[in-house]
Amino acid sequence: MGHAEKKRCDMTDRREANNSSAGQVDHPDPKIKVRELTIHYGKVRVLNNLSLDIQKNEILSVIGPANSGKTSFLRSLNRLNDFEPNIRMSGSILLDGRNIYKDLDAEGLRKRVGMIFALPIPLPRSIHDNITYGPRLAGDHDKSALDQLVEDSLKAAYLWDEVKDRLRSSALKLSGGQQQRLCIARTLALKPEVILFDEPCSGLDPISTAKVEESMMELKKNHTIVLVTNNTKQAARVGTRTAFFLMGDLVEIDSTEKIFTAPADSRTNDYIIGRFG
């Protein structure tokens, strides 16, 4: 991974950077601290000097029109961008005060910062195997502990009751909504501290969406959550705070109520009432 090495050096540590641009000054100890994050793909800049904090036990909703850099931002938080061939990054991202590109190894980071994708892609194996996949990769093979983990994870993802009688059948037989909750359970099995959701409900019907949102609200109690969504109503429903991205810029970040009732920037208002995007 030659390019990953290079990027790591670009990511300068700026712990002392000014906090006031980050929306909330009253939390001295954020879970994730992003400072002056800029991302280029080749010559195209997709994120522009972004600074924000993500607090413990909050759901930070990220909204914005297509191509505003929401996914790129999310993928930089667990270093999934490491595999992009011509990406360039600068700025810093701190998890509990430690620079994720310099002080942490990528695999360890990804276990602490889990990711749920828009398209749920279970492995073509059983439900049980899907959930134990991550722990087994990490070298955990204790059978009874794994069985317990499967149950706990499925319960936390609000899927246990629907699948408890067929844990050994193929995950591909589940419905789309169930597959998405299985992917959530699979991530939870790694006991992450932060969970990143990238439009997790874009392919789901309203009932499945409600179930996913319900599990997010529950997960918030013990996790820090970042939710990228194209659905502003969803952001309003579940977000503790909401950030509005536009063309790679962070326009505004504030409490969800403020963003949806009295945004400071007129562009935020335009987006929310559906004038563009």
Place this chain on the structure above:
Amino acid sequence: MAKLRKFKEAIIEKLIFLSGIASIVFVALIFIFLLREGISVLRSTSLGAFLGGKFWYPISDPPKLGILPLILGSLLVTLGAIAMAVPLGIAAAFYIAEVAPSRLRNILKSFVEILSAIPSVVLGFLGITILVPFLKRFLDLPTGLTAFAGSIMLAFMAMPTIISISEDAINAVPREYKEGAIALGATHWQTLHRVIIHGALPGIIAAAMLGIGRVFGETMAVMMVTGNAAVIPNSLFEPVRTLTATIAAEMGEAAKGSPHYNALFAIGIVLFVISFLINLTADLFLNRSRRR
């Protein structure tokens, strides 16, 4: 209007059907022709004596038409080639698809294409002038014209097929699978061997089979470097003669309708059947990899 379109579609459908049928008909005709010319070999020898006979003296009187040395020659050269080309080719495919930085990847891919474009005579020519003397000197053999030299030549010929088809299979593994594993904390290497090999395996096996099929029927380069001695080989480092080389070398001098002539056609049948089986296996695996 709708009627006209229906009519057009019916015609196009029929044409496509005909071209599909044509290829079947050609294969059938070739096989019938081979069968008609080759089957008469059973008038001068039994099936067992033909396939299992240890001596190929087609112009002695009476001729001895045992093709076992030729079958073994072909198998030995092919197996040697497989042993080299399959592991190397698959490893190269993985390197190109998953590890190499993009500049190097493009360079390597063009090299593979160039390799596949070299005519087999030219490879054979390089084999005779460079490889054979080198083997003789380096391994201290009585002659460098050996099954081993043929295997090396054939490995060169099979590699481009194996590399490019395996690479396609690796690239066809959905990006979402890889990212899913990576997001669950898998290392790059774990992702390679748990997710990507698993997903690409049928395609990789098909690639190997097609590579094998490609070299099994190869004639020119093998004929030039293997020494062409129709005796049962004891090791890779002895001269051998393959089925294909036998047909190519002797067809010109066999009198039409003679037992020798018929035997060469019968060898053609044997080649046809073996190649068919190899390709059939490859097809089965390719279909399996596409269905996912």
